[in-house]
Amino acid sequence: MKISNCKLFGLVLPALLLSAFANAQKLPNIQKGGLRAPANIKVDGKASEWNNELQAYNHAIQASYTLSNDDNKLYLTVSSDHKEVINKMINGGVSLIINKVKRSVSGAASVTYPVFNIQDAPVISLNTMFDIKTGTPDTDAKMDSLVKASNSALNNKAKFIRLSGLQGDEDTLISVYNKDGIKGHSAFNNKKTYTLEMSINLKLLGLSIQDQSSFNYNIRFNETKIDFVPGISIMRNADGTVTQMVVKDAKLANSYISALNTTDCWGEYTLVK
Template sequence: MVWSVKIKFLVLTDQTILNMSLPEIKAYKLLFALVLIITSFNGYAQKLPVKQEGSLRAPASVKIDGKTSEWNFKAYNIATDVFYTIAHDAENIYLVIKAADESSMRKIISNGITFKVSSSAKKNDTTAATITFPLFNYKNKPAITFTIKSKPVDSIDYFIAANNKQLTANGKFLRTRGFTNVDTLLSVYNTAGITIASAFDKDGNYNYELAISRKLISPFVNANNGIFYTVIVNGIKLDDMPGVTVTRSDNGTITAIDVRKSDFRPGLSEGISVPTDFSGEYVFTK
């Protein structure tokens, strides 16, 4: 996660505050709140390992609804720019992710997160199983506001609600590969043993929750009573690149590409179009 903030510090006396207009006071309050949030995230991320260490029992109150208040994130992965936790209970294995950076959120909404499980540490294991979510294309692309944190404080709730409405209305499917007797395209309301949800929280961060039945992943459990996993934040699609407008025919063929440099989003990661990932082994404990 990369935050860049330039602040002109002023010594505010009682007289200075009295001379400030109401909009100026509100602006300073918002700036102060933003600095606290950024400082808190930076400090939190720096204290966490880049990869989760050890196993974790899931909270008893876990609910897959895109809200992560019951979770404590155990790692902050620099390569993918996300916080994450993997946990389990007697029924499921869980993957929980929080993205707070605009580049990461754009990549996830554009092309999804892929969670891969395998009994082997080989990165190109052809027997691995994968789940990709969220799943949008140019026909059901949600209209997401990624700059919530820069909006006036009294309008943030509106943008968060609008974003979540778009996710619910358009994000109804997930894609799988490699699971026995499981369709490759599933509804989020499936009965295959995969529960998944995502939502923006009150601070404008994107949250992702996934639960997979342990029965479903039992073929991938290795001799250590664990699985090897890879989390991939897929690169942004051309259609979703800021400053690029793609025109397609009814069958999806690209007919025109319009690039407007004036519409580029400054500060986005240079690697926004490139998939990033991390891997590890997760061992189930009793």
């Protein structure tokens, strides 16, 4: 079952933010080795079980992430505090792609979350959220209210997960309330960080804790497709990627293109007993 691309919500930043997580420079670009998931791990859009300290900060996707496993599931936790990246994570969804043979999307298993129907995309006020400077009771209360409203909108609208290469289906939607052993959840915190988590049953990926062979993984932030934005002319390649934008300030074009195009990173992982 194929679906249409969702509508863009929130304004794309005119320039990429230069800030990163405080510890981003200390983290490797790609996670080193496998990691046993903590016993208290929950797919709830919070990185509290990791003390909000993830394993790697990848500069291509501008996000921190941790890949982990227990005896039955593979877990992905990925966080970003870049407004334009968050917009893409929500709008285009985040895909975790597994290929046991090679670093290629072709023939790989893919799980994407969140997925929205075009008529049912949530409205998240990212511009308002990032304009708020916390530190006083008044602004803290505003941020708390905005975060609660944003998380409520996500929870009410994020009802689907897209599967590809699993269960013999090329492109299929399942409910987040499925019985297939696949979960997805995301949430904001009051520090303007968006965290997305997924878990997938190892059997669905053709993996086993008894097999210590490494496999390739790809974390992909899917492109945001825009049909029309006032004042902007968009040109795309045959595959849909943005090649040129005409905006009032030409210096902003590259920033727009980076915010719209798919970004991803590859790594290798070995399940930890």
